[in-house]
Amino acid sequence: MTEQAPSSSQVKVKRDIGRLIAHGLASKLTFDQACMRAALFNEIYLHGTIDEIVISNISTADLWVRPGYAQPQLQDAPGARKKTGRSRELDFFIIPAADRTGRSLAMEVKWTPSRHCSWGNVVFDLYRLKLIAMSEATTDCMLVLSGPRDGVTKLRDRVRAESQKRAIDRVCEPGLVLRSTGSKTGSGGHCASR
Structure with missing residues (x-):
């Protein structure tokens, strides 16, 4: 018996994509670490x-994956003084194909051992995701944190502590979903989704 696709052109990303990314990413990183490839780990490696x-x-056929997507809501307002350099990009943007309608998914990815994965940059990404969620009602947002468990736990704990002082709770509503996987010294995958 074969499963038939829905007759409408309404499409959506799987509800458990965050879980699949968390488990798959942790498994792949653990495998690659066992094969002595840990020196290759960085944010670009996670993207692949x-x-x-x-x-x-x-x-x-229903959804397009756009890595490095220059989201219009993240660019300077028309008439404003333009910033020089590259456009502001999301790590991933999954959108319905041209002839389809449905929900999109904006995703930012961080590798915790990277110098780029500072507290300020994580907060900046959370606010960027919130801006997109507020401006596009049909877009869900996800932050993926990955790295050695200690680094991810430290960053996660700081998010929780700072959320008492800032509006981060509103960024992560209905709650920050973080799953812990991986070894103490190995790689863990964590996904936060809205």
């Missing part, structure tokens, strides 16, 4: 693995 997981779990 996440791209594989997402592409394997969506219909590419």
